[in-house]
Amino acid sequence: EAGVVQSPRxxxxxxxxPVAFWCNPISGHNTLYWYRQNLGQGPELLIRYENExxxxxxQLPKDRFSAERLKGVDSTLKIQPAELGDSAVYLCxxxxxxxxxxxQFFGPGTRLTVL
Amino acid sequence: xxxxxxxxxxxxxxxxxxxxxxCSFTDSAIYNLQWFRQDPGKGLTSxxxxxxxxxxxxxxxxxxxxxxxxxxxxxxxxxSQPGDSATYLCxxxxxxxxIFGQGTTLQVKP
Numbered sequence: 001e002a003g004v005v006q007s008p009r010x011x012x013x014x015x016x017x018p019v020a021f022w023c024n025p026i027s028g029h030n031t032l033y034w035y036r037q038n039l040g041q042g043p044e045l046l047i048r049y050e051n052e053x054x055x056x057x058x059q060l061p062k063d064r065f066s067a068e069r070l071k072g073v074d075s076t077l078k079i080q081p082a083e084l085g086d087s088a089v090y091l092c093x094x095x096x097x098x099x100x101x102x103x104q105f106f107g108p109g110t111r112l113t114v115l
Numbered sequence: 116x117x118x119x120x121x122x123x124x125x126x127x128x129x130x131x132x133x134x135x136x137x138c139s140f141t142d143s144a145i146y147n148l149q150w151f152r153q154d155p156g157k158g159l160t161s162x163x164x165x166x167x168x169x170x171x172x173x174x175x176x177x178x179x180x181x182x183x184x185x186x187x188x189x190x191x192x193x194x195s196q197p198g199d200s201a202t203y204l205c206x207x208x209x210x211x212x213x214i215f216g217q218g219t220t221l222q223v224k225p
Contacts, residue, residue: 004158033212042119042204042215043159056211091158093213103149104213106159 002026004107006092012113018080021110025073025094032069033104034077035091043091049075079112087114117142117209121216128195129224136190136219138205143183146208150179150190153202153218162203163190195223 005024013019025032030051035043046065048056051072060067064083069075079086089111093104118141128134138148147166151159163172163179165188171180178191188205202220206213 006158035213040217042206042217043213044215045212048212093159103147103161103164103208105161106151108158111156 004092004094004105006090006107006110008110009108010111010113012115013082014115015084016081018078019082019112020076020078021090021092021112023075023077023092023107025075025092026096026105029094029096029105030072031095032075033093033095034067034075035093037089037091037109039088046077046090082112082114084114087112117145117207117214119205119207119214119216121203121205121219123219124217125220125222127222127224130195130197132195132223133191133193134195134221136192136203136205136221138188138190138216140186140188140207140214142207142209143186144209145183148179148181148188149206149208149213150177150188151204151206153204155201159204192221195221197223197225199223 007022032049034046037043047060047067049069067077089109091109092107095104120139122137149164150162153159165172165181176193181188200223202218204218206215
């Protein structure tokens with residue numbers, strides 16, 4: 001069974017430029033999460049989707065961040081414009097309806113560097 | 116607001132030693148607690164998941180315990196190996212999301 005797939009793995013951009021990250025969850029997983037991990041810290045949730053509906057986006061900086069999960073499968077997270085403080089690892093995770101029983105599964109992450 | 120703390124932030128031990136990593140959380144109303152391993156530049160690999168009704172889980176040389184009433188979990192690693200060197204993160208499942216500690220970076224020296 002394929003795991004959570006993310007692309008790109010690395011991205012370097014200049015501040016004020018736009019950037020987008022893509023995630024394909026494990027097949028059959030209806031819940032998809034985007035987390036941000038700053039250096040030396042644990043991940044923090046940005047947004048959670050149940051199928052195509054964003055059910056928790058309270059931590060998403062909506063002035064510059066946006067996300068979508070069309071058709072309830074893969075998802076895109078966008079930043080426009082990027083700021084220096086957005087440099088971090090962006091992790092995607094997914095879980096099934098039994099998520100509370102079996103936990104969340106994480107992708108390899110996208111490391112973003114904003115210059 | 117749930118807060119998760121991991122102590123120590125870093126740990127260095129000689130190969131073969133048994134060790135314990137600590138995790139504490141402020142709100143005992145959790146669904147489960149999950150321990151992860153993260154290698155440099157990599158994503159998170161789930162090691163163990165303990166349901167709120169359970170007291171411990173074991174996988175190979177790893178044993179995780181959970182004491183909800185005191186808001187604590189420990190990850191015990193037996194007979195440590197250099198390949199165990201990584202950052203270990205604990206996370207509590209609370210209202211649909213994971214809340215992570217800041218991690219313990221473990222170095223096992225040959």
